[in-house]
Amino acid sequence: MLGRTYAGQNCSIAKSLELIGERWTMLIVREVFLGNRRFDEIATRLNIARNVLTARLTWLVDEGVLTKVRYQERPERFEYRFTEKGIDLWPVIVSLLQFGDQYYAPDGPPVVLRHKGCGGAVDAHRTCATCGQRLTARDVTGEPGPGARPVAA
Template sequence: MLPRTYEGQICSIARSLEVVGERWTLLIVRDALRGTRRFEDFRGNLGIAHNVLSDRLGKLVEAGILERRLYQTRPERYEYLVTPAGLDLWPVIMSMLLWGDRHRAPEGPPLVVLHRGCGGRLQPGLTCSGCGRPLGPLDCDMESGPGAQPAGDTVRPASPA
């Protein structure tokens, strides 16, 4: 098994990868930014193994990207809320989404990110194609695009914890 650290690397990218570089982690963050909060919802959306999801959520909480909050006492159940540090990953996720749309989505983008203010699309540089404004995680709605299977509903991003 490969180590999770990049010892000897004095590099912020390496340090970031130590937190979000494992398989599934960025997809969990993506779903959290889309409003997913509960364990079973993450599992249902991602098709991820229970133990892997539990491990990744724990690491995201430990890193301060998600906050674990009790929402039911019998049995104890928790939800996972995006923290300000998690919201700061939105530009990374959206830049990867736009790159994937351009280079890895021959049927078209599976997800379209729209500016809530005017309906323009998110474009490279994380600006609106309609009005040119810079966009952030609380400015956008997401809906299924032409490459989606199956089509989904409009989803608002998560509010910070």
Template sequence: MLPRTYESQNCSVARALEVVGDRWTLLIVRSAFQGVRRFDDFQDALGVARNVLTDRLTRLCAEGVLRRVRYQERPDRFEYRLTRKGVELWPAVMSLLLWGDRHYAPAGPPALITHRGCGGRLTARLTCDACGAALGPNDVEGRPGPGA
């Protein structure tokens, strides 16, 4: 296992990867951007083992990327919501998505990220290709693409 400290490096990429560099962690964050909030819904959407999901959600909460919010009492039930820190991951997640579309989607993008305002597509600059608006997570929606 790699150490979690970087005495010999002063590298923000390495430190950030300690939080979100795991496959399941980043897919949980992606799912949160898609509106998934509850444990069972994450588990259904991702097919991740429950113990792995528990571990990753706990870590994301401890790191301040997600927060647990009670939505039911007796029994207590919680959902997971992105924090400001979590929302700030949106450009990184979208950049990875677009990079994956370019290099690993031979049949075309599995999902199209479109501007809710006009239907234009998300660009690498996180703008709308139709109207030029700067886009954030609340400005877009996903729909099946040709590679779905």
């Protein structure tokens, strides 16, 4: 396995890749953006080994992208929510999603992003195609698109 450090590179892209460049990390970020914040939800949707998910969630919390919020005391259970640093990853996720939709989704987008306010689609500039509002992660919800498939359990 390749290391995730780019020592000696004075490059903001390399530094960002140290944080999010590992495969599972961005998929976990995607799940949290889609509202799946609990460990078991994320594990089921990604079909990821529990030890790998634990390590990646710990990494994202340690790096200040996510925060753990207890939602149950006995047994103790947590949700993972974005910090402001994590919310700032939204444009990256949207760009990757739209790139994938354009080049790798022959049956249509698996997920469609919609403006919570009016239901309009999110365009390439992260603006609502219906009302023209500039959107942030807090303004948008994801819903199954024409290329969606059932989640493998």
